[in-house]
Amino acid sequence: MEPIADDASPPVVARVTVEPLGVTIEVRDGEDLLEAAQRLNYRWPNVCNGQAECATCRLKMISAVPEQAPPNQLEQAAIRRYAFSADSRLACQLHPLGDLRVFKAGVRVVDPGAANSWQPGGEVGLS
Numbered sequence: 001m002e003p004i005a006d007d008a009s010p011p012v013v014a015r016v017t018v019e020p021l022g023v024t025i026e027v028r029d030g031e032d033l034l035e036a037a038q039r040l041n042y043r044w045p046n047v048c049n050g051q052a053e054c055a056t057c058r059l060k061m062i063s064a065v066p067e068q069a070p071p072n073q074l075e076q077a078a079i080r081r082y083a084f085s086a087d088s089r090l091a092c093q094l095h096p097l098g099d100l101r102v103f104k105a106g107v108r109v110v111d112p113g114a115a116n117s118w119q120p121g122g123e124v125g126l127s
């Protein structure tokens with residue numbers, strides 16, 4: 001009988017530092033950056049949930065080691081549609097090949113208990 005691996009998760013292929021929040025997101029093999037951020041309980045602005053339609057997940061590359069794969073067809077169509085600059089990418093289509101540093105405003109940590117912690121009438125200053 002073969003031993004069972006302790007961790008069956010795919011290996012981490014990139015560490016993405018997100019400014020201005022200053023956090024590092026570990027991206028696993030096969031994940032795009034949006035999926036990795038959501039797995040780690042970060043809210044990454046997006047509307048279409050990874051369909052390359054809204055461009056709200058767009059980020060600006062600050063540095064990348066090594067060179068990243070070029071945009072796929074879906075991302076190329078979004079680049080043409082929204083005319084964004086060459087240093088911008090869609091987090092939902094970007095599968096990092098190595099460590100990156102990016103800028104994306106609006107990324108924040110999601111408090112897992114926050115969604116259910118609101119109580120009617122519990123607002124401060126309202127009565």
Ligand code: FES
Pocket residue numbers: 045046047048049050051052053054055056057058090091092093
């Ligand atoms: S989530 Fe909409 S384009 Fe990426």
